[in-house]
Amino acid sequence: MEKKARGTFSGKLGYVLAVSGSAVGLGNIWRFPYLAAKYGGGIFLLVYILLAVTFGFTLILSETALGRMTGKSPIGAFKTFTKGKLVAGGWISAIIPMLIVPYYCVIGGWVIKYLVGFASGNVESMATDTFFSEFVAAPVEPVIWLMVFVLLTFMVVIFGVEKGVERISKILMPVLIVLAIIICIYSVTRPGALEGVKYYLIPDFSKFSVMTVVAAMGQMFYSLSIAMGILITYGSYMKKEVNMESSIKQVEVVDTLVAILAGLMIIPAVFAFSGGDQTTLNAGPSLMFITIPKVFESMGMGQAIGAVFFLLVLVAALTSSISLMETCVSSLQDQWGWSRKKSCLLMVGEMILLGIPCSLGFGVWDFIKPLGLSILDFFDFLTNSVMMPISAFLICLLVVKAIGLDRISQEVRLSSKFKREKAYRFMVRYLVPVGLLIILVSSVLNVFGIITI
Numbered sequence: 001m002e003k004k005a006r007g008t009f010s011g012k013l014g015y016v017l018a019v020s021g022s023a024v025g026l027g028n029i030w031r032f033p034y035l036a037a038k039y040g041g042g043i044f045l046l047v048y049i050l051l052a053v054t055f056g057f058t059l060i061l062s063e064t065a066l067g068r069m070t071g072k073s074p075i076g077a078f079k080t081f082t083k084g085k086l087v088a089g090g091w092i093s094a095i096i097p098m099l100i101v102p103y104y105c106v107i108g109g110w111v112i113k114y115l116v117g118f119a120s121g122n123v124e125s126m127a128t129d130t131f132f133s134e135f136v137a138a139p140v141e142p143v144i145w146l147m148v149f150v151l152l153t154f155m156v157v158i159f160g161v162e163k164g165v166e167r168i169s170k171i172l173m174p175v176l177i178v179l180a181i182i183i184c185i186y187s188v189t190r191p192g193a194l195e196g197v198k199y200y201l202i203p204d205f206s207k208f209s210v211m212t213v214v215a216a217m218g219q220m221f222y223s224l225s226i227a228m229g230i231l232i233t234y235g236s237y238m239k240k241e242v243n244m245e246s247s248i249k250q251v252e253v254v255d256t257l258v259a260i261l262a263g264l265m266i267i268p269a270v271f272a273f274s275g276g277d278q279t280t281l282n283a284g285p286s287l288m289f290i291t292i293p294k295v296f297e298s299m300g301m302g303q304a305i306g307a308v309f310f311l312l313v314l315v316a317a318l319t320s321s322i323s324l325m326e327t328c329v330s331s332l333q334d335q336w337g338w339s340r341k342k343s344c345l346l347m348v349g350e351m352i353l354l355g356i357p358c359s360l361g362f363g364v365w366d367f368i369k370p371l372g373l374s375i376l377d378f379f380d381f382l383t384n385s386v387m388m389p390i391s392a393f394l395i396c397l398l399v400v401k402a403i404g405l406d407r408i409s410q411e412v413r414l415s416s417k418f419k420r421e422k423a424y425r426f427m428v429r430y431l432v433p434v435g436l437l438i439i440l441v442s443s444v445l446n447v448f449g450i451i452t453i
């Protein structure tokens with residue numbers, strides 16, 4: 001069932017702003033820096049950028065063209081071109097956001113906790129080494145913040161005021177970027193931070209491993225919201241006269257710049273405040289929450305700046321979680337014809353039900369270690385390193401086998417020249433599918449301990 005009238009973005013700027021708003025979120029500010037810190041700094045950054053301009057570009061273009069030519073959301077778009085097994089691609093991409101949004105809300109809850117902490121002047125205690133680990137290990141408090149975040153997301157989606165939030169975020173997003181630049185400058189000029197800048201910006205090829213590629217690829221999917229149907233939906237709202245290739249390029253640039261900036265804010269600070277300690281570099285999901293409070297504590301007006309920073313991060317996180325939940329709700333509505341209210345309530349139940357174990361996995365349930373990972377990391381791995389490569393592979397298959405590359409080119413050319421057409425054709429046929437398979441197989445074998453990469 002399709003929605004009756006499909007709205008469209010006002011033009012190129014409308015499209016770029018809307019897609020960037022959904023792309024820029026915790027993925028850029030929280031996830032990217034901890035992965036870069038863990039997987040070798042500069043080499044991770046280099047691999048990430050190379051993947052974004054090849055795999056990322058190819059997949060975003062394919063999804064957007066698919067959305068614009070069919071005017072449908074993922075499952076409908078797949079069904080337009082195939083009746084066979086490939087429809088599974090539409091299904092997988094619809095399920096992925098349902099598995100991401102619960103743990104996204106857990107991190108969103110942490111952000112609220114830190115916002116409240118700074119606003120109430122707890123700066124010194126938050127900057128201690130043990131504050132974060134004690135907070136996440138508690139059985140009740142993180143769960144409460146999770147629920148607050150879910151509730152905020154739910155209220156926006158149920159009252160249908162996304163447009164209002166979008167408008168606010170268009171103003172606040174640039175403010176976040178400016179604040180991030182100020183924090184970066186402060187961070188990189190601390191004594192000892194230069195080592196961190198080097199670690200982050202100069203690739204050290206001895207730190208390269210297949211895992212660097214696996215992690216960078218998962219991050220790229222996550223950050224650009226690839227392989228989960230959302231870009232198909234956005235493509236369906238894109239007007240025919242909008243220049244597709246250059247809009248995509250702009251979204252990629254904005255998203256990547258924010259991620260790079262976040263890394264520059266956090267990684268040099270690890271060196272300045274923890275002496276480049278390996279355990280801090282490997283801190284994983286907790287890195288931002290351990291390092292950033294130390295930066296603010298050492299700053300004049302750190303309390304106020306900290307509160308503003310976490311408020312802005314919260315807005316960026318909310319725009320993404322709203323868009324994640326909205327995607328899930330519209331899949332449920334389209335697929336089963338459920339009412340909006342019923343779909344929203346079901347999603348809230350699911351977000352809380354799956355979110356709670358993710359949260360408790362850092363404390364009372366830390367003995368539950370699926371595949372040796374914490375529960376949150378497990379969902380993260382399952383979606384980013386397993387389901388997204390499969391989904392992206394199926395998109396390539398759909399494009400090459402069922403739709404045909406000529407139709408994609410025709411769609412792109414409706415509004416402009418297709419400058420990178422040759423490269424696109426090569427990538428979508430060979431490089432991307434083969435690369436995805438290699439990555440998928442190696443990451444799965446790696447977690448099962450069959451190979452070490």
Ligand code: TRP
Pocket residue numbers: 022023024025026027028097100222223224225226228230320321323324327
């Ligand atoms: N890209 C978002 C971020 O960087 C997270 C995200 C993943 C997302 N999938 C999405 C956001 C789907 C909106 C819709 O934080």
